[in-house]
Amino acid sequence: MLKVKRILILLLVITGLYIVFNQAQRFDVFGAGSEGNKDxxxxxxxxxQTIKxxxxxxxxxxxxxDRTNLKAVYNGKQLLKVAENGDTVEVSVRSKGFHFFDWTPFTEKSTLEIYIPQDFDRNMTIDLGSGNVNFSGQSKEKPMRLNEVTIDIGSGNMDFKNLIAKRWSQDIGSGNVKIDSLKTETGTFDLSSGNMDIKHYIGAVxxxxxxxxLNIQMDKLADSIKMDVSSGNVGxxxxxxxxxxxSSDVSSGTISCDFPLTTKEVNKHSIQGKHGSGKYKIDLDVSSGNIKIH
Incomplete structure (x- = not known):
């Protein structure tokens, strides 16, 4: 019983210290404002070469x-950092103070606007632990053009529109991703969990x-498609x-194709066939789950 009381007292002391420190930050007792860097x-x-x-x-x-520099405007209580590191400009938001007790990101919404030159045609890297990211070119007729785009999302939501990239690589732990109007030479998508919807896509997959x-709607089939599905659903x-x-192989699950195929071969574990001239290869491998071609 005495041991339990000591633990309770220790927890109360820790909680009290956190409250004192947190309020001190809010009222600038230690000479530091409660808000993070504004811009x-x-x-x-x-x-x-890269914006990260x-x-x-x-x-x-x-x-x-229409601008020549990058500007970041932040509203929240974490710390904004904009720094040049070699050939990379990095924009990051980090917790401040006692990190172990910093619960602010989970209790208060913060926003970040990043203004970049519209003629920046090099590389972009986006790492999202959680939260939301929105990135859009001016329009489908006037898209944002980039060289290589690399995206890593732990959780949260991403929304992309009106983009052209030579190479697009996206790794999704969980969360929701929407892409509307993307043209690329090569698109690589690694989906561990969550949902991904792609519309008006042109490029290899x-x-x-x-x-x-994973759902992909293609405006034009202009290159090959290769998919490995171990679980989940693909449209x-x-x-x-x-x-x-x-060309498809199925060990468990299903593959269906609504297109009429010539030289069609269907059995329990595969579908083979050709549509039109048969110019581009579609290779599907399903160990579990479902793929529907329509």
Whole structure:
């Protein structure tokens, strides 16, 4: 009983210290304001090859506009950092103070707006622990053009629109991702869990789905598609006049194809066939789960 009382007293002391420190930050007792840095800027010279965004528990919007530098405007109680590191400009938001007791990101919403040059055509890396990221070009007719885009999402939500990239690579732990109007030479999608919806897509596809749901609607079939599905559901929406040769293997689960196929071979574990000229290869491997081509 005495031991329990000591533990309770210790917890009360720790809680009291946290409250005192937290209130001290709010009322600037220690000379530090309660808010994080409000904004930051960095020059985007020709030497800068990559813009890196590393955020968690923040609602982030990336806004291309007519400008020559990067500007970040933050509203919240964490710390905003905008720094140049070699050929990279990094924008990050981090907790401050006693990290062990810093529960602010989970209790109060913070926002971050990142303004970038609309003619920045190099590389972008986005790491999202949680929260939201929105990134959009001006329109489908005037998209944002980039070289290589690398995205890593632990959880949260991402929304992308009107983008062109030479290479697109996306690793999704969980959460929800929406992409509307993306053109790329090569798109790589690794989905561990969660949901991913892609509309108006043009480019090659390499997808690995271990769980979750992936839907891809393609405006034009212009390259090969390769998918490995160990669990989950995949929908592949192709143009009516797509030219492809389908090769699939199924150990468990199902693959269905609504397209009429010539030289069609169907058995319990595979579907083979050709639609149109058969120009582009579609290779599907399902160990568990479902794929529907329509």
């Amino acid at each position: 930051g800027q960095a020059a985007i010279s020709n030497d800068i 965004v590393d955020v968690s528990s923040v609602s982030t919007t990336i806004i291309p506009e 390499e997808a690995d789905v271990s769980s979750g749901r 592949l929406d192709l143009p009516d006049h797509a030219d492809f040769t389908l």
